[in-house]
Amino acid sequence: MKHTSSSWLAYLSTIAFGFALNASSLFAGEVRLAAAASLKEALDDLKPAIEKLSPGTTLVVTTGASGMLQQQITNGAPIDIFISAAKKPMEGLSQSKLLTEGSRKILLKNELVLIAPEKSKLTAITDLKDKAIKRIGVGEPRSVPAGDYALQTLTHYELNATLATKFVYAKDVRQVLSYVERGEVDAGFVYASDALTSQSGTIKVVTKAPSESHEPIVYEIAAIKQKDKTRKSEIQKVITYLESQDALKVWQKFGFLDAGVKTAAKDTGRAPL
Amino acid sequence: MLPSDFSPLWLTLEIASLATLITAVLGAVVARMLLHRNLRLRLALEVFFLCPLVLPPTVIGYGLMIVLGRSGPLNFLFEDGLLFTKTASVIAAVFVSFPLMYLSARASFRSVDKSLTDAARTFGARWFRTLTTIQIPLAAQGLLAGVLLTFGRSLGEFGATLMVAGNIPGHTQTMPIALFFDVEAGDYSRAMFWSIIAVVMSGLLIWAINFISETKSLRR
Numbered sequence: 001m002k003h004t005s006s007s008w009l010a011y012l013s014t015i016a017f018g019f020a021l022n023a024s025s026l027f028a029g030e031v032r033l034a035a036a037a038s039l040k041e042a043l044d045d046l047k048p049a050i051e052k053l054s055p056g057t058t059l060v061v062t063t064g065a066s067g068m069l070q071q072q073i074t075n076g077a078p079i080d081i082f083i084s085a086a087k088k089p090m091e092g093l094s095q096s097k098l099l100t101e102g103s104r105k106i107l108l109k110n111e112l113v114l115i116a117p118e119k120s121k122l123t124a125i126t127d128l129k130d131k132a133i134k135r136i137g138v139g140e141p142r143s144v145p146a147g148d149y150a151l152q153t154l155t156h157y158e159l160n161a162t163l164a165t166k167f168v169y170a171k172d173v174r175q176v177l178s179y180v181e182r183g184e185v186d187a188g189f190v191y192a193s194d195a196l197t198s199q200s201g202t203i204k205v206v207t208k209a210p211s212e213s214h215e216p217i218v219y220e221i222a223a224i225k226q227k228d229k230t231r232k233s234e235i236q237k238v239i240t241y242l243e244s245q246d247a248l249k250v251w252q253k254f255g256f257l258d259a260g261v262k263t264a265a266k267d268t269g270r271a272p273l
Numbered sequence: 274m275l276p277s278d279f280s281p282l283w284l285t286l287e288i289a290s291l292a293t294l295i296t297a298v299l300g301a302v303v304a305r306m307l308l309h310r311n312l313r314l315r316l317a318l319e320v321f322f323l324c325p326l327v328l329p330p331t332v333i334g335y336g337l338m339i340v341l342g343r344s345g346p347l348n349f350l351f352e353d354g355l356l357f358t359k360t361a362s363v364i365a366a367v368f369v370s371f372p373l374m375y376l377s378a379r380a381s382f383r384s385v386d387k388s389l390t391d392a393a394r395t396f397g398a399r400w401f402r403t404l405t406t407i408q409i410p411l412a413a414q415g416l417l418a419g420v421l422l423t424f425g426r427s428l429g430e431f432g433a434t435l436m437v438a439g440n441i442p443g444h445t446q447t448m449p450i451a452l453f454f455d456v457e458a459g460d461y462s463r464a465m466f467w468s469i470i471a472v473v474m475s476g477l478l479i480w481a482i483n484f485i486s487e488t489k490s491l492r493r
Contacts, residue, residue: 140458142457169440169442184354
């Protein structure tokens with residue numbers, strides 16, 4: 001009996017040691033970027049160029065709803081750089097003092113569009129009231145910025161309460177897109193850039209949500225504070241590249257808009273009004 | 274602290290109850306039907322029945338998504354498809370909980386002494402009478418444990434359900450789904466509330482299942 005328990009202990013400690021070893025080697029030479037779901041394809045395209053900047057460095061990209069990524073970072077996810085599709089998640093991290101000071105900037109802009117399956121007869125946002133429209137895909141507004149912008153637009157048209165029973169809440173903006181692509185919902189709100197990623201013949205852009213109907217859609221980028229300073233220059237290189245003119249051409253190819261001069265975003269450490 | 278809307282709790286209970294009703298009958302009937310059948314046939318069929326026990330729920334979700342969708346093979350019956358409906362949640366729960374009911378029922382029916390049923394048949398009792406007066410009463414303990422296990426599994430179903438039923442408050446947003454989105458949104462107090470309810474319900478269920486299994490027999 002005694003023999004068995006001690007060999008188990010040896011076995012477990014070997015595993016634990018293995019994990020510890022693995023964890024440290026796993027992160028060396030890696031820059032980890034968490035980005036809004038809508039940026040996925042553009043980042044796939046940018047990845048090789050970024051990895052060429054400093055040979056030996058791998059860029060690990062994780063995408064998802066900005067609000068969800070904010071929660072993961074707050075809970076200690078090993079992320080170096082965060083790109084959010086809205087101010088709010090970045091503001092949350094700023095309040096939690098998790099951002100590297102001075103690193104927060106506005107990166108890109110985007111537009112919100114109403115999409116529908118290709119064969120749909122939908123022509124305007126106000127037509128969403130029609131009986132033929134049974135389900136509308138929107139991002140879960142607390143964690144998905146695109147859903148938040150969509151509800152702002154519907155509130156602007158005073159349709160929010162009327163349509164509430166038709167909403168299917170998605171876990172990120174790309175899930176809305178796939179719901180519409182598969183024809184499982186009759187309409188949905190996504191970014192203009194998302195609509196471009198769809199194969200032709202599956203969806204159509206019904207209309208653009210007027211920019212005055214929602215807060216401006218700005219993507220913010222920031223570095224997350226790291227205890228380990230050894231990768232600081234690699235991380236900075238990646239950020240500089242993502243903000244460069246070369247990267248802008250790629251962003252634009254994927255439907256994102258130039259945010260103009262790369263001004264430092266207001267990092268007040270206070271909640272927005 | 275408290276959520277303003279308790280619909281996820283009621284929905285969970287409603288969907289789990291419906292699913293349990295279906296699974297309990299289906300599982301018991303199928304287990305009884307296959308009880309004395311050819312082993313090879315049973316083994317082949319059980320591969321299908323029991324797979325959901327070990328399959329990732331996402332595989333079940335994906336399969337059901339294709340079958341129940343608007344362009345799926347069932348669209349001649351349901352023009353709008355069944356995805357994003359309460360029915361979809363029930364179907365997902367039935368699929369994932371069926372193995373538990375089937376296995377419990379199979380074990381309980383097996384434990385019934387075959388000489389008793391044979392004797393009843395010899396004295397002229399019909400198949401149905403044998404079932405209702407001998408097999409079910411003697412297997413009741415295990416069947417009931419199976420029903421509770423099925424209910425428990427249905428209460429907790431998340432993966433397949435999220436894929437086929439989505440997240441619609443008041444329609445398909447069950448407790449596990451509400452909790453998932455609360456955590457994603459950083460609303461930890463609500464998530465904690467749902468968790469406490471889930472832990473209490475699960476604890477009660479496990480206690481009940483053990484109580485039933487440890488009690489010698491319900492009839493004696």
